[in-house]
Amino acid sequence: MNPETRPPRWQRRAEARPQEVLEAALAVFVERGYASARLDEVARRAGVAKATLYLYYANKLELFKAVVRHALVDNLDEVARLQAAAGARPGREQLTFLLHAFMRRVAGSPLSGIPKLVMAEAGNFPELARFYHDEVIARGRAIICGTLARGIAAGEFRAVDVDYAWRVVIGPALLAIIWKHSFLAFEDRGMDFERHLAVHLDMLFNGLAAPDQKGTRDEP
Amino acid sequence: MNPETRPPRWQRRAEARPQEVLEAALAVFVERGYASARLDEVARRAGVAKATLYLYYANKLELFKAVVRHALVDNLDEVARLQAAAGARPGREQLTFLLHAFMRRVAGSPLSGIPKLVMAEAGNFPELARFYHDEVIARGRAIICGTLARGIAAGEFRAVDVDYAWRVVIGPALLAIIWKHSFLAFEDRGMDFERHLAVHLDMLFNGLAAPDQKGTRDEP
DNA sequence: GCTATAAATGACTCTTCAGTCACTTATAGC
DNA sequence: GCTATAAGTGACTGAAGAGTCATTTATAGC
Numbered sequence: 001m002n003p004e005t006r007p008p009r010w011q012r013r014a015e016a017r018p019q020e021v022l023e024a025a026l027a028v029f030v031e032r033g034y035a036s037a038r039l040d041e042v043a044r045r046a047g048v049a050k051a052t053l054y055l056y057y058a059n060k061l062e063l064f065k066a067v068v069r070h071a072l073v074d075n076l077d078e079v080a081r082l083q084a085a086a087g088a089r090p091g092r093e094q095l096t097f098l099l100h101a102f103m104r105r106v107a108g109s110p111l112s113g114i115p116k117l118v119m120a121e122a123g124n125f126p127e128l129a130r131f132y133h134d135e136v137i138a139r140g141r142a143i144i145c146g147t148l149a150r151g152i153a154a155g156e157f158r159a160v161d162v163d164y165a166w167r168v169v170i171g172p173a174l175l176a177i178i179w180k181h182s183f184l185a186f187e188d189r190g191m192d193f194e195r196h197l198a199v200h201l202d203m204l205f206n207g208l209a210a211p212d213q214k215g216t217r218d219e220p
Numbered sequence: 221m222n223p224e225t226r227p228p229r230w231q232r233r234a235e236a237r238p239q240e241v242l243e244a245a246l247a248v249f250v251e252r253g254y255a256s257a258r259l260d261e262v263a264r265r266a267g268v269a270k271a272t273l274y275l276y277y278a279n280k281l282e283l284f285k286a287v288v289r290h291a292l293v294d295n296l297d298e299v300a301r302l303q304a305a306a307g308a309r310p311g312r313e314q315l316t317f318l319l320h321a322f323m324r325r326v327a328g329s330p331l332s333g334i335p336k337l338v339m340a341e342a343g344n345f346p347e348l349a350r351f352y353h354d355e356v357i358a359r360g361r362a363i364i365c366g367t368l369a370r371g372i373a374a375g376e377f378r379a380v381d382v383d384y385a386w387r388v389v390i391g392p393a394l395l396a397i398i399w400k401h402s403f404l405a406f407e408d409r410g411m412d413f414e415r416h417l418a419v420h421l422d423m424l425f426n427g428l429a430a431p432d433q434k435g436t437r438d439e440p
Numbered sequence: 441g442c443t444a445t446a447a448a449t450g451a452c453t454c455t456t457c458a459g460t461c462a463c464t465t466a467t468a469g470c
Numbered sequence: 471g472c473t474a475t476a477a478g479t480g481a482c483t484g485a486a487g488a489g490t491c492a493t494t495t496a497t498a499g500c
Contacts, residue, residue: 008495008496008497009448009449009494009495009496010447010448010449010495010496011447011448011496011497012446012447012448012495012496012497013447014446014447017447017448030343031343032255032343032344033253033254033255033256033340033341033343033344034253034256035253035255035256036253036254036255036344038486038487038488039487039488039489040487040488048448048449049448049449049450050449050450050487050488050489051448051449051450051489051490051491052447052448052449054489054490055446055447055448059488059489060488060489092428092429095428116339116340118402119336119339119340119398119401119402119403120253120336120339120340121253122401122402122403123250123251123252123253123401123402124252124253124256126405129402129403129406130406133403133406134406137403148428151428155430155432156429156430157428157429157430158426158427158428158429158430158431160419160422160423160428161415161419164412164415164416164419164420165419165423165428167392167395167396167399167416168392168419168420168423168424170395171391171392171394171395171396172387172388172391172392174391174395175387175390175391175394175395176387176391178339178398179387181339181342181343182338182339182342182343182349183339183342183349183353183357185346186349186350186353186354192384195381195384196384196387199380199381199384199385199388200384200388202380203380203385203388203424203427204388204423204427204428205427205428205429206378206427206429207378207423207424207425207426207427207428207429208312208315208368208371208377208378208380208385208424208425208427209312209376209377209378209425209426209427210375210376210377210378211378212375228465228466228467229464229465229466229478229479230465230466230477230478230479231466231467231477231478232465232466232467232476232477232478233477234476234477237477237478258456258457258458259457259458259459260457260458268478268479269478269479269480270457270458270459270479270480271459271460271461271478271479271480272477272478272479274458274459274460275476275477275478279458279459280458280459
């Protein structure tokens with residue numbers, strides 16, 4: 001054998017490794033949950049040996065926290081951007097924009113596993129759940145509630161109880177992305193997120209009730 | 221010491237044990253997930269020794285399956301009862317009845333942990349997730365879709381796409397019970413499930429948009 | 441090319457539980 | 471009361487996987 005034609009057994013890529021490990025770990029944690037996730041599996045998917053993980057993260061828990069923190073930072077950046085972009089447009093347009101951005105940004109990316117992961121592990125890592133609750137959920141809620149309140153004040157929306165309405169607004173979208181990671185494989189036909197969002201928005205603004213349900217029909 | 225005043229170290233209660241173990245196991249599995257759940261903890265909460273669990277369930281996996289299967293049977297009974305009770309009433313009344321029953325029956329009981337548990341473990345136990353999907357979700361969906369379709373045919377509901385609308389209908393309710401097991405502890409004020417449902421139903425039927433948003437006001 | 445050293449590894453240890461088993465004890469039937 | 475036995479237990483074992491470490495190897499700088 002020619003030693004010079006044999007490729008190196010590995011490469012030194014100290015800059016790229018942490019990110020790659022994080023991505024592999026996110027996928028494994030989302031699929032299996034914290035306790036069932038095997039670090040051998042994370043290493044395999046990241047293309048390194050298990051011991052290499054420990055060069056970058058002190059232990060499994062620190063890796064887990066880094067995964068969530070990293071995803072969190074991405075989310076917060078996005079939330080801030082949305083908050084700025086939402087501006088003072090009409091409430092309807094604003095909610096449409098927010099939910100579209102949420103679905104496009106989150107639903108299609110590995111990030112979408114984070115809500116499921118945090119919910120599943122809330123009992124095991126309450127500090128993490130609280131962190132997520134306070135930093136992501138509370139901000140998202142504030143944006144939605146603000147938009148709702150302004151819409152109500154402007155006479156654009158009916159006077160719903162915003163403290164409960166915000167969960168009704170985000171519920172179907174959040175459920176859709178949790179669904180994706182749990183049951184999508186069992187659905188005969190897949191789920192079209194665009195279509196889901198379109199139906200969701202239509203029902204959110206216009207309701208289910210036909211407009212002529214007060215006893216008289218205005219149209220044939 | 222008087223040997224006759226000393227209470228027995230334990231009692232033989234072969235009829236009650238399995239049920240008690242199942243209840244303790246459900247609580248622990250929901251809180252911690254399958255892999256993190258300790259059988260010592262299950263035994264402690266059921267008031268028995270760990271070895272006693274093995275008198276009634278062959279191993280951890282069988283116990284887990286028994287927990288889900290047991291909860292499933294309860295759910296299916298309920299679903300069948302609802303299906304019968306829903307009858308041929310107007311769609312609006314029917315959906316209100318269904319969601320009320322769902323919230324009252326599920327939200328307040330330990331059963332409410334099952335959806336969270338099954339979602340969290342779907343990656344680890346796909347057969348179980350499929351079972352749940354086919355037996356519980358598919359039936360619930362069929363009931364909602366049927367009600368929607370009949371309401372649309374009767375002109376009571378607008379002609380939404382029922383294949384997507386059903387998730388919008390159940391989404392906020394399902395999210396509420398998942399919430400309860402993950403984030404409720406971090407909310408300043410608790411969540412009033414009755415109030416949540418009231419807001420949910422109001423928005424579901426009437427939508428967010430104020431009725432005078434087409435440019436003209438029909439009523440003062 | 442040589443060398444220093446950071447990057448990476450494979451084979452190891454040690455802990456944590458799931459699961460077992462020999463033994464104890466409650467209790468039903470005589 | 472005695473006894474047979476089912477119900478229950480505490481202390482053990484074995485496996486799996488997190489975490490360690492001595493050794494190997496890629497590569498930057500000279």
